[in-house]
Amino acid sequence: MDKVAVLGAGSWGTALAMVLNENGHDVRLWTHLKEHAEEINTTNKNQSYLPEVTLPSNLVAFNDLKEALQNVTSVIFVLPTSAIRDVCRQVAKVLDHKVTIIHGTKGIEPETLKRISEMMEEELPKHLFDEIVVLSGPSHAEEVSVKHPTTVTASSKNIKEAEKAQDLFINQYFRVYTSPDMVGVELGGSLKNIIALGAGISDGLGYGDNAKAALMTRGLAEIARLGTTMGADPLTFVGLSGIGDLIVTCTSVHSRNWKAGNLLAGGKGLNDVLEQMGMVVEGVRTTEAAYHLATTQDIEMPITKGIYKILFEDADPKEIVDQLMTRMRRHEMEDLSAILSDRYRT
């Protein structure tokens, strides 16, 4: 049995804490809000983020970070991208021993265009960890928390660290694979959120399954083009953290990104949509980051650029779809095989 801290008591942090609790670990679920910790400890409920679920009574929430981190062997960061740097700085001040560091966050920082593990490496002193692990894959919190079969991938520059994460989390309903392709696993999980916003928009416009399949397939080609340019193995994008997560996020009723896209297509403004959601919609900031990466690195990403225009330039979603459909004619195989060639490799 390990002593483990989960930082972030939103829907995903809570669901992962439940998996660890099920596996017999001593889990400390940290939230930056005092009243949130009190709610969890007194009611065994996380009403704002996972209202349907009753939490195990031995799953304890903490508001004091130093206390939560005392004697833990692993720390799992499950926060919005926008909170990662701040919480890493707080951890750096109070953590006094080496641990396994794992994160479950899916995003790219728009200001720096960095992945989550790169941000964490900048903020956490090197003596506190070996190599960071990312846990990513098709895994909605609402389903994991009721023990529906789920598969994810753990990846790290040091495969031994990824295997430690696999050992911590794996059980009969939560199957964990490992991969050495940290760049691909982080990017697949982040970039699929852009396409899920698009899927929500497409469904909101009343388009059908053909349109959504097209978005997902051509979206995956964009993800693989950008990912390969950034150093990922193109094969990762046909794995769990690539196409697996793309499928679940574009088609599930649980997806926050799909829901946000759907509301946007209904004519709501971005700020109103985000306020109504009440949970993080990572695809919005990731679209900003991917748009800048595609522009500066001259990578063809027409769907991402279209979604950027809808989100930030008030473009009419239907006009964007018309533009995508009337682009220059292409040879599909030529386009796809370019991803596997040297063209996009750095």
Ligand SMILES: NC(=O)C1=CN([C@@H]2O[C@H](COP(=O)(O)OP(=O)(O)OC[C@H]3O[C@@H](n4cnc5c(N)ncnc54)[C@H](O)[C@@H]3O)[C@@H](O)[C@H]2O)C=CC1
């Ligand atoms: N919800 C899901 O099913 C899944 C989510 N993820 C990823 O996990 C990450 C977290 O997502 P969710 O749990 O869904 O988010 P959420 O919106 O449900 O919860 C976010 C949590 O972070 C806390 N928080 C926000 N700002 C903070 C700050 N500055 N300092 C400390 N805590 C702060 C909030 O109070 C809340 O407890 C995201 O990157 C998301 O893409 C990944 C897989 C599944």
Ligand SMILES: O=C(CO)COP(=O)(O)O
């Ligand atoms: O990453 C997820 C599922 O794997 C969660 O996606 P949403 O943030 O769109 O709900």
